[in-house]
Amino acid sequence: MVFYLLYYGIESFKFKQKDFEELLEQARARNEKLNITGKLIYCEGTFIQVLEGNEADVKDVYSSIIQDSRMVATKLVTTGNVESRHFGGWSMDFKEISLNTINDFENCTHPDVSDYINSAPAIKLLKLLTK
């Protein structure tokens, strides 16, 4: 089983290209050492991230993250265990999405999609949202 943790937080200043680069370089280096994988999403100033790996390591990294001055108001959304990794190929995949993507998704009334939204664990939803 693989432990996962999903949280969101808000940037403490307006991130520029070089800030993302620095952040990803640092995050990926540490994650690689700890065999942590996951995905980081940035949407108009908000970060949403899922971390997966060994429970103690994921919690250690998360405790660094909540003390990181680049982000404020972090909020833990959910934790759990999955059979296998959802983001196995990535020491930290990154994607920037627009608010429209989220709105389009929420407003989609196709029954298959609304059933999926209502039943999907947050981690699956995140994957779908950033396809």
Ligand SMILES: Cc1cc2nc3c(=O)[nH]c(=O)nc-3n(C[C@H](O)[C@H](O)[C@H](O)COP(=O)(O)O)c2cc1C
């Ligand atoms: C939005 C955001 C996401 C981050 N993601 C990770 C991550 O996936 N892995 C990681 O090691 N550090 C990540 N960091 C950086 C950590 O907060 C921290 O700076 C880094 O792990 C070094 O921690 P340390 O100074 O306690 O050694 C992230 C920081 C921010 C602001």
